[in-house]
Amino acid sequence: MAVVGSVAAIGAGLAVIGVGLGIGKIGGSAMEGIARQPEAAGKIQTAMIIAAALIEGAGLFGIVVALLGL
Amino acid sequence: MFKKTSLLTIVFALSILFAKSSAPAVSENHSETEKSESYNPVPMIMHHIADAHEIHFWGEGENSVSVPLPVILWTNNGLVSFMNSEFHHDDAGHHVVEKKGMKFTKAHGKIYYANENADSHGSYISHDEDGHSENSKPLDFSITKSVVGIFVTMIILLLVFTSVARSYKTNGGIPKKLTGWMEPLVVFVRDDIAKENIGEAKYKKFVPFLLSIFFFILVLNILGLTPLGFNVTGNIAVTLVLALVTLFVTLKSANKNYWGHIFNPPVPGALKPLMIPIEIVGIFTKPFALMIRLFANITAGHIVILSLISLIFVAQAGSGTGMAWAVSPAAFALTLFIFVLEVLVAFLQAYIFTLLTALFVGMSVEEHH
Numbered sequence: 001m002a003v004v005g006s007v008a009a010i011g012a013g014l015a016v017i018g019v020g021l022g023i024g025k026i027g028g029s030a031m032e033g034i035a036r037q038p039e040a041a042g043k044i045q046t047a048m049i050i051a052a053a054l055i056e057g058a059g060l061f062g063i064v065v066a067l068l069g070l
Numbered sequence: 071m072f073k074k075t076s077l078l079t080i081v082f083a084l085s086i087l088f089a090k091s092s093a094p095a096v097s098e099n100h101s102e103t104e105k106s107e108s109y110n111p112v113p114m115i116m117h118h119i120a121d122a123h124e125i126h127f128w129g130e131g132e133n134s135v136s137v138p139l140p141v142i143l144w145t146n147n148g149l150v151s152f153m154n155s156e157f158h159h160d161d162a163g164h165h166v167v168e169k170k171g172m173k174f175t176k177a178h179g180k181i182y183y184a185n186e187n188a189d190s191h192g193s194y195i196s197h198d199e200d201g202h203s204e205n206s207k208p209l210d211f212s213i214t215k216s217v218v219g220i221f222v223t224m225i226i227l228l229l230v231f232t233s234v235a236r237s238y239k240t241n242g243g244i245p246k247k248l249t250g251w252m253e254p255l256v257v258f259v260r261d262d263i264a265k266e267n268i269g270e271a272k273y274k275k276f277v278p279f280l281l282s283i284f285f286f287i288l289v290l291n292i293l294g295l296t297p298l299g300f301n302v303t304g305n306i307a308v309t310l311v312l313a314l315v316t317l318f319v320t321l322k323s324a325n326k327n328y329w330g331h332i333f334n335p336p337v338p339g340a341l342k343p344l345m346i347p348i349e350i351v352g353i354f355t356k357p358f359a360l361m362i363r364l365f366a367n368i369t370a371g372h373i374v375i376l377s378l379i380s381l382i383f384v385a386q387a388g389s390g391t392g393m394a395w396a397v398s399p400a401a402f403a404l405t406l407f408i409f410v411l412e413v414l415v416a417f418l419q420a421y422i423f424t425l426l427t428a429l430f431v432g433m434s435v436e437e438h439h
Contacts (some may be wrong), residue, residue, distance in 0.1 A: 053422040057359055060366030067369075 008069035015062025022055040109387035111380035115373055119301055120179060121214045123154040126299070134159050139218065143181065144209035145172055154212075163195040163203075164188070174208070182207050216308065219300035223289045231285075259284050259424060267428040272435050276428070279319060283312065284424040291368060291416030295409070303419075304369035306361070313361035316427045317354070324434040356430055360423055367419050371412040378405040 030048035034041045126136040138155035150169045158165055163177035166184045173184035175194045182205040184194035196204045230248065237249045264273040264280050290302045302308055332353065335345045381401045386394035 049418065050422070050425065053363070053418060056367070057363035057422075060370065061359075061362055063370060064362060064366045 006069065008066040011069070012063050012066035015059050015066065018062070019056055019059030022059075023052045026051045026055065107387070109380070109383045111377060111384065114380065115376045118299065118376055119304060119369060119372055121216045121301070121305055122179060123157075123176070123181075123212055123214055125215055125218065131159055139215065140213045141181065142211045142213065143174070144211060145170070145183075146208075147172060150174075150208070163193040166194055172208075177203060180207060181210055181212075215300060216302045216305050219290065219293055219302040220308075222300075223286060223293060223302075226289055227285055255284075256281060263421075263425050263428045267425070267432040268435060269432065276319075276323075276431055280424050280428055283315075283427060284420050287312070287364065287423055288417065288420035291420060292413070294368060294372065295412055295416065301369070301372055303364055304372055306365045309361040309365040312364070312423070313357035316360060316430060317357040319427075320357075320430045320434045321353075323431060325437075327436060327438045328434050356426075360426055364419050364423055367415055371408070371415055374408050375405055375412065378408060 026048055030044050033044045037044075123141055124136040124138050126134060129135045136159075138153045140151055141154050141156075142149065142151040144150075147170050150172070152167065152169060156167045157176050161176060161178060163175045163182070163184070166173045166175050168174075173186075173194070174181055175184040176182070177193070177195050180203075182195055182203060185196060185205065188194050189196065198204050230252065234249045234252045237246065241249075259281050260273075260277050263284075264277045268276055287303060290300075290308075293300050294303060332349045333346060335342065335349055337345050378401055381404075382394050382398050385397040
């Protein structure tokens, strides 16, 4: 059975693991923060979205390199 | 009654927007009337992500239905312009257009100077061993699909915001209809993005710039999701220019305090030789990250939507048309889900780009504390 696809796809998958872990952690601590202090929910949500977008930006560096290699 | 109508309108609008995914796929179906080995979706996807010298609707090669766009080239003999229809849908370097004594041919979307004679395959372009073209290219300033997309966005923004500005005069400051839609967004950018990050004292002069960036990127992202087939913010040249504008604004408005922090960072003396190069490189990596983030998010979104629709054609090539029909509802549902996510991403990416730009500008103009 031959290997299908390319190593670039494996690299992209690894990058997404990192992004998933990072954003999952951010989401988890945001949930805890909102549970402790519901009044601060708006601010916590905004900070969570910003942090998630930054982490995703970093992960997308990896995806872009994978696209170049595809 | 009112609520039902607006919900229906939204669903209807979404399903029309969603037609984007089915339109490109139909053209690919015409070339595969019998079961082939397997369907490779990559060329179709790359065709829809890439920029083009025409707005292509459907059809392949000789039978394509498309709107040709002007080709404008800066050559050794000056400016040359003609319509893309003169290439007669040739994309493999077989057709030569002669203008002002020079010959041009197009391959893989790029325009080259053509060789005098065709080679054995009928191509007017010479290739090296790796298959890369060796011919030189004139400077290409054509009005391509992305440029048309930018013009469309420009017109939309001008129409919307001039009418919103005018409505304030006629309605005595009370927002109605379109103004009511735009005002919360504008106030949001002014208060929560500009004032927060740049500070009370200096935010006013940057608000037009931040508003322009926000709405430009937002409308371009949404345009990329329509069936018109534009992919402007997914073009790295466009995001590069936006990032360069941010870089230029941050450098131009930087004060002594900012440069002081770069060349004399407030760290213990032993760390200074390490921190100074990091800070200098940091000036450029921040806009670079802005560019990559927007480009990759939008392009990845388009690729995912196109790939999920291609599932139907992979099923057809692998197991026959019956299987393709069976797979269709699942592929449709997946695509719809990702599509709605992409609408969220369109707003989010516009917000993040504007927010980070405001942050960088805020860091530039920050006074010593």
